[in-house]
Amino acid sequence: MIRILRQIVKTGLVSEPPPRADQTLRQRAPEIQDEVLRLLGRALTIRQVDAGSCNGCELEIHALNNAYYNLEGLGIKFVASPRHADMLLVTGPVAKNMExxxxxxxEATPDPKLVVAVGECGCNGGVFGESYASRGAVSNVIPVDVAVxxxxxxxxxxxxxxxxxxxxxMGEGAGP
Amino acid sequence: MPLTSRIPGLALPWRPIAGDAPMAIATVGEWQWTEAARLVRECGGRLVALWGSDRRDLDEDDDDRAFAVHAAYAIREGLCIVELLVPESKPSYPDLSGLFAPATRMQRALFDLVGIAARGASDTRPWLRHGAWPEGTHPLRRDFDASSLPANTLTDYDFVRVEGDGVHEIPVGPIHAGIIEPGHFRFSIVGEKVLRLEERLGYVHKGIEKRFEEFTVPEGYRLAGRVSGDSTVAFAWAYAQAAESLLGVEPPARARWIRALMLERERVANHLGDLGALGNDAALAFALAQFMRLKEDWVRLSAEIFGHRLLMDRIVPGGVDADFGAAQAERLVGQSHAIEAEVRELRHIFEEHAGLQDRFFTTGRVTPELARTLGLTGLAARASGQSNDLRTDYPAVPWTEIGTRKAVQSQGDVAARVNVRFEELLESLRLVRAIAVGTPAGPCRTELPAAAPGALGAGWVEGWRGEVLVVLEAGEGGRIRRCHVHDPSWQNWPVLEHAVIGNIVPDFPLINKSFNLSYSGHDL
Structure with missing residues (x-):
């Protein structure tokens, strides 16, 4: 136990400041009203869905949960069920077997909901494109608010x- | 080092394949196909990969045009690829699953993709075909028409049912409750004890092998580097080896060292992440916080020096698209020392933590005998007494210069897989330092000649998870005709089904994590 405490004290706080919002990433006009967003923005729950990725994006989403990014400090939390989620964070390309x-x-995510497509493949199919087995971009299957x-x-x-x-x-760089 | 490898006791017309390890290919008849498998099994060799291809367009004049099925075996002498031509009129070949358990799913996938069947196999259920393409069509056939596919209709899957008093099923997935790749697990349980686990994979099948046909040989490395993102270096290196083998060129010495540096950095990054996650799955969140911090430090330096956190697209056919100078070498060495000190401290904490050890020991056990029978490979196999590691079995530059110590444990439980990770992590940190200071000066890339149609090449690399194999064949105009990419997860997924038998359901995430297999690398 003493070793654990010593290590925690030695490590200290490593969290870094969060980035600002970037409206150029937006795919469509927001459907959710400002007031709701102000509330959501303070306690956002996210369900991550890998719809066909190579798992590279998953590594970086995992990294997002490390101490440097202090996600829970921003009120953001990954949850186990889409029924508990405000947002789906989807990586692609969307494999037909995952469509x-x-x-x-x-559909299981309650309205109003947000969808963020992550990665080149989630945005446009990436190196895998569209094929007999791939639907390509996430927006080919469900509406996407923001693509990264x-x-x-x-x-x-x-x-x-x-x-x-x-x-x-739109056009405002306010984070939560 | 011998130029070719061959199966002892069987005279075959071996054609050598250029590469770092001894490799050769032979075209055989049906009797020799089975005999080769039997002899490999007898001498303790293993099945590395099994794949098929459509050759019917190459012999238009023949009355009976052919498919080909390939089996790649690893024996002490090297890699032996056995190729059997399969006539269109009778598209089947002798089953290998009786001799090599991992063949079962590979044969099912081979049928889904190419439409040639293993004669005598007991399990012939579809594996990668969930309904995205209809029964009777096969995407890797040359005459497959993707433009006229009917709507995607998901097919039912015939799970094995476990009957008996109090037995019930827990279906899990394809979407799992975490940031994980998708797949389906069907548990049959009594109380909280697992009687049987049946996996159904293929959800992230995105047509990688067909997609390769749209690229030229020098271009294919980007797709290869995305077969399994966590093994991007291993796959890109194996692809680059295969392309160089096919084109008859060798990368400059400096490129070999830098490739090895990246491979070891990838190993360190994944082991750091896994050790944190393993602690977390046994309720020690402290471990996750600490190891993920170290991993972030690690990948940030990769991004700073080589331009990519995961080192994607840095290894290219002909060399590397990255370099480092003396000041950066110093930073690589410094970081490696700093991380090593922290890892040693965290290892102490793991070892002294009774709760953690209680969860790790005897959990998810795969005995050495079971590992041998089922063909377990890579890191997981080394935790079950199987001492294969391509870096020491067929050493090439720079391993010949800096050496590497194999980490082997025999108890085969989660604790053993944790220990192998710690050992390999510390060894890789040493290797990173040795390479950072030992890399010879010189160019990083060499020019590539044009690819001759029909030329064949292979690449074989010990990634962090296990051995990665890429076999590449050139077509007309420098394009890729066929590229088979093999991830060791093919071998290890079926073993996970055995590892959980008799364990409790809540230990499944821990056992699963201790293997940490790739879905994408398997589903292709």
């Missing part, structure tokens, strides 16, 4: 995309 599961998860490019995007870019989706108004 139905993704739709079910989206990058292969994979760094955790800070993913966080920027999440904060953009919950930013109060």
């Amino acid at each position: 139905r599961a993704l739709r079910i998860a989206w 490019p990058g292969c994979p995007p760094a955790p800070i870019a993913i966080l920027e995309g999440i904060l953009t989706a919950v930013s109060a108004r």
